[in-house]
Amino acid sequence: MTMTYAVAGAQSASQHPMSARLDAYVANNEFDRPTLIVDVDRVEEQFNALKAGLGRADIHYAVKANPALEIISRLVSLGSHFDAASRGEIEICLSQGARPETISFGNTIKRPADIAWAYNAGIRLFAADADEELEKIAEHAPGSDVYIRLIVEVSQADWPLTRKFGCDKDTAIRLLDVAKSLGLNPVGFSFHVGSQTRKAEMWEPSLDALAEIWHAGKAAGHDLTLLNIGGGFPAFYGEAIQAPTDYAAAVMEMINAKFGDVATIMAEPGRGMVAEAGVIACEVLLVSRKSDRDVHRWVYLSIGRFSGLAETEGEAIRYQFETPRDNDAMGPCIMAGPSCDSADVLYEKRPMPLPLTLKAGDRVLIRNTGAYTSTYSSVCFNGFPPLDVVCI
Amino acid sequence: MTMTYAVAGAQSASQHPMSARLDAYVANNEFDRPTLIVDVDRVEEQFNALKAGLGRADIHYAVKANPALEIISRLVSLGSHFDAASRGEIEICLSQGARPETISFGNTIKRPADIAWAYNAGIRLFAADADEELEKIAEHAPGSDVYIRLIVEVSQADWPLTRKFGCDKDTAIRLLDVAKSLGLNPVGFSFHVGSQTRKAEMWEPSLDALAEIWHAGKAAGHDLTLLNIGGGFPAFYGEAIQAPTDYAAAVMEMINAKFGDVATIMAEPGRGMVAEAGVIACEVLLVSRKSDRDVHRWVYLSIGRFSGLAETEGEAIRYQFETPRDNDAMGPCIMAGPSCDSADVLYEKRPMPLPLTLKAGDRVLIRNTGAYTSTYSSVCFNGFPPLDVVCI
Known part of the structure; x- marks a missing residue:
């Protein structure tokens, strides 16, 4: 069954029962400058709701969405993993007790010195979408696991917004070979369905395109064990969205049907976790x-x-x-x-x-x-x- | 005579003789992260070049362009005045020795508490483009000088970019009356010709439209003593621009011809001072x-x-x-x-x-x-x- 948040007027969001703590805090305080107030219990509820739907998939919280220490600390205590965009974000996660093996360095554009620093800190999972990036990782994080980020162009999204990251199918499969030849361990693929994908059914065309590349990679002889489905988990901005557990469960159902037995599945909610x-x-x-x-x-x-x-x-x-x-x-x-x-x-x-x-x-x-x-x-x-x- | 910077290729900017100090510094230093290096002597040269053309007009440096303390301090020592967008920028100017009577609070969108703070710090010149803003100024900075910001729509600029600030002619003249009735001293008008106006001749249609409003205000019985011509002074980004002294002198020549005997003229270069x-x-x-x-x-x-x-x-x-x-x-x-x-x-x-x-x-x-x-x-x-x- 699919539950959607109803939208009746300008004040509907405030009627959401989970914002009561925020409402009380805001009502009882003055703010001398624009202030964001975050209810960390509400983050925990959202983590649990997403986790209930995602099942065996690992949640790697996209730290860039909000790196507040209290959020990271709470998510560490809940067993979340983390997707970090930079050395700075990795440092935040480690400072709050995250273990390095739960942190992926998911930016495809990394400074060599930051790769070396992350490797020394124990990070062993890196994203790449280009030859030069794999060369940097091989030099500064030898033997690490890498996943190749794909461009999956089936949505109606604007061209520039979908093409900054990732590479096409032929390049991706070639990069698996390149990674191996550089002594890295190419474990799988990542992609991004698009920010604020409001309903699970909107994932289907992208997952079909992704599955085709996944099976082509396996057919080319690569032992693919990691599927990173990225973010796209929505927040409520006025248009109806599917509730998080139902949404995540529906996405996982499609993945199980299309990909079969994948050892590790990663999901990277950011907006969908904290907005x-x-x-x-x-x-x-x-x-x-x-x-x-x-x-x-x-x-x-x-x-x-x-x-x-x-x-x-x-x-x-x-x-x-x-x-x-x-x-x-x-x-x-x-x-x-x-x-x-x-x-x-x-x-x-x-x-x-x-x-x-x-x-x-x-x-x-x-x-x-x-x-x-x-x-x-x-x-x-x-x-x-x-x-x-x-x-x- | 009009001098323009020639543009022959990608490296022409580096051939500009005044950047030699920057080139030497950059060549002799490593930077661990993206770094802006500013040659404060070059700012001084630019101030002097603009001043030579602007003559009796007061330069109010637009602090928002770059509030680095070394820049503000140098400009204070050169006798510059300052256009501040916020309490924060006023504090920076005062901290570097600027006298309050050389600082205008030029943002037309001010927080009441910031107006009161500025008034207590000695600021007596404020911008406004709306009834409610005048009411705030009258309450928190009683008796102060105010100038009304105009929309002057004669250029081909995009509508939204020109309309955030200012009001039309009829509203502006009405606001002079409102200011007076609130016990403020309505001294004149300001406008903005548009960012990066590359040649002085591009000012002419705007100045004609401005002059019409100016003379209408005087005809309505207002003793206008201040004309704030705003910014728009260009920097070199690859397309030819007129050299600063010639540019400023040509603008002042038009102003003298169109406005006659104005007691105080203000100019607010920001980009044109420091870029x-x-x-x-x-x-x-x-x-x-x-x-x-x-x-x-x-x-x-x-x-x-x-x-x-x-x-x-x-x-x-x-x-x-x-x-x-x-x-x-x-x-x-x-x-x-x-x-x-x-x-x-x-x-x-x-x-x-x-x-x-x-x-x-x-x-x-x-x-x-x-x-x-x-x-x-x-x-x-x-x-x-x-x-x-x-x-x-």
Whole structure:
């Protein structure tokens, strides 16, 4: 049975029962600057929900989604593994007690000195999608396990967003040979179905394409033991998503049917693990009209694209906003950040309905912002401090 | 007479005589992570060159372009004034000895607490473009001077980029009245001609539109004494620009002709003050092809959109890259940053010619990156540290 979160209006996200702790904390505290509050218990619930569906697959939390120490520490205690993008992220995981054998160095673009450092720290699993990357790994992490990242182009995703990482089928199978000839242990493949894949059924075409390459690799004589299905696990941003256990179980069912007996399966949820565990508290700085004839108001928040809301680029992610005046009549608003940068506009092509009574000083909550916010924040653009983070 | 910098090839920027100090420093040092090196003497030369053309206009350096303490300190010693976007930037200026009466709080989106703080610190000149902003200023900085920011829409610039700041003519003149009724001192107008306006003649249509509003304001009985012409002063990114003294003198000549006797003229160069004083040293992390059939190589650098090169968004600014192999044959490359983010691509629509022999570990210099790089850098996206800054 598939359960979806219902969406009835602007406040539906706040009705989600698991956000009650966040609501209470936000209601009882003042914040002097934009602040992300993360409910670590909610992360634990999500880990358990995903794990219940993923079964024997190892969860490698994508640390880049939110590297807060409290999150990493909790996930270590739950038995999570980790997908790290850099030496910095590996250091965070180790500092919270993660064992090196549970950490994969999943960035296909690694600095040689960082590979050597990771190898010395005990990391033995690395991603690659190119000859030169395998050469670096062979030199600085000799004998390690490597998986080859694939481009699986069956979705309607934009070309540039899917091609930065991975290589095509022929190159991938050739790279397995290259890895072996360099003394590495080529154990399998990884791919990425696409960020925010809202329903399990959307995985099927990608998994079919992946299975074809997987079986071709085996037919070419490679003893493939690791299938890394990457991320793509969704968070609720206003459009219905499938509940995590059902979602993960449905993906695993497809994998079992298409791939048969694979020794190790890895999944790398990031957004799907932590987004819904976080809420940003900020404030309205200004509401204005540019002209007496303007239909839209402009609403300027204390947070913008360069202080935490980078994923509004191209209006890609449409966050859920809550204000104390949401029972008042609504009108369309262009939303922007506080910096003197004309690119720091959040929503303009599709204006956001906000209360007509909204004014400077009003608190605004931005729901489900636990992933990909705090780390995108700039160090001090326009002299504003980075997004503050509080874990509860 | 108008002098333009000639552009003959990829290395022309390095031939610019004023970058010799930077070249020597870069050649004699190793950098363990992407590093911006700023030649503060070069900033001083640029200040003097702009000042020679701007004459009696006050230069308010746009601190957001680069708030490095050494730059601010040098500009204080040269008699520069400052345009600050936030409390944080005002604090930086004051810490380097700037007098409060030389600092304008130029952001039209200010937090009430920051206005009050600035007023207590002695700041008496504020920007506004809306009723609510004037109300905040009147409450927290009573009696202060304010200037109204205008939208001047005569260029071919994209609509959203020109409309975040400012208001139309009728609103602006009404706001002068509002300011007066709130006990503030409405002294004039500001506008922005558009970033990277490469030649002085490109200012003329905007200045004509601005002059019409200016004279309408005076005709409405307002004693206007301050004209803030904003920024737009260009830096060299590969396309010819007019030399700074000639450029500034030509702009001032137009202003004198169109506006007559204005008591105070402010100019706010940021990019035009510091961009050419900086160079970023980084390295190639990977060169690859996604498929045997690919025409383009992918070149991954140790710096990307989230660690300093934010202005490559939409491929808006096309930086000049230098490598030790620039005498070798060239071929087209898609360029990307080191993060596991598919949006972290620098140039793809217009691939960049780079040496066919380029490989991981090669040093890459990115010219004229002294502005709008270090502060855009994220705190730790993907676990990478922010762009390092060294002032020489």
